[in-house]
Amino acid sequence: AFWALDYPFMKRYSKAFLDRNPHLKGKDLEITRQACEKFQGIPVTVVNFLEGTRFTVDKHRNQQSPYRHLLKPKAGGVAFVLAALGDNLDALLDVTILYPEGTPPGFWDLLCGRVSRVVIDVQTRDLDAALWRSDYQEDPVFRAEIQQWVSELWAQKDARLVEMAGADNCAVAQTGEASNE
Template sequence: MQALLTGIATTLLLLLNTLILIGPMLAIALLKLILPGQRLRDACSRGVMWIAEAWAENCKRVFAVFTPTRWDIRGGDGLRNDTSYLVISNHQSWVDIPALVQAFNRKAPYFKFFLKKELIWVPFLGLAFWALDYPFMKRYSKAFLDKHPEMKGKDLEITRAACEKFKRMPVTVVNYLEGTRFTPVKHANQGSPYRHLLKPKAGGVAFVLAALGQQLDAILDVTLVYPGQGVPGFWALLSGQVPQVIVDIQTRPLDPALWQGDYENDGEFRQYVQAWVSDLWQEKDARISELRAQSQG
């Protein structure tokens, strides 16, 4: 009963926070569509981001008051709001998003996620995602692409177009290299060589690096671990059933060699980026094992 009451209270307060702030956010976003001049439109974009940060901060307060979750944030010192970052993270649950908010809101520029196209239809949040200029990606199955080869590369085109917008102000771009949430079934079907991760996809991050490399200050390598439990669902967080979340942040310098080549047409450069991603993922897999062992000890 306690978990149910906690979940209801937390849900209602988060919904209220969203209802109060989504109106001003959408008003500014619509204003951006009609105002002349890039400077005015960029000012509207900054206004939308300010509201989003206020919304996220209110969400943090709700979780702090109503849930016992301990957000164990390690690293991430010296972050700034006036520069851009690329966040690379493993992905297991919807709880991953609040975890990133806890770690980075108002410490780094507000997030830009690459989202599944279907999420635009989520009540309230879909409109907020649109207002925030989140790129919506349409994923196609291998069987579909075999029948419709003209659709290959569409996601990368969206990535390239989105990154052009990101160039005009500081931004934190979040890239889930696995492309989907980890599950044991997906892990088995892939035959993943990693113990805790799905196979990474290098193409998306390669295009983000190519478009924003000069603008990015660093790569924030985030490893999320839920110790002492299985991967929790979002209701578990809302109802106070997630005791601890580890957010491990390693700030990595950005090697210019990662964005100074042509990923599409240069095979040698493509292999270089893929090897870098593979090394990063091997280190992350080992890091997850280490963090889990520490939490159990």
């Protein structure tokens, strides 16, 4: 659906990969910048998966994530979107998804109706203009502030997953997504 609607897709590269392919450094930010320019002044939803990848127990362990049910979030993408579209954004919709049956299903399982239940929690977060007041790449103080804001958001999301699972009397699925609108 995102492809059909001409949403841009960012490809994140590891530091080691960029060291071998320096011509790709900044490519993801350039794609985001172009998309933000294209969407200026028109109603649009920007979807940003801050974890950048699907949760697995191995990834969680390798990252040494401080969160029980989430991978470490990546703040750079959301900071860049906020800087590019900040004045045009109404709110941030923080979406948390719980799969009560355990492991998140595949897309085909969802299409085939093999998933009996999904619990979705949506929180509207106010956007303070301070969130786009500076350049994430060039301002280390601002970068630390954005990273702290995202870390606090993620800690709340991790706690919310535990609450949702308790209310549903099920195990917490290993997932979490956030989106901007």
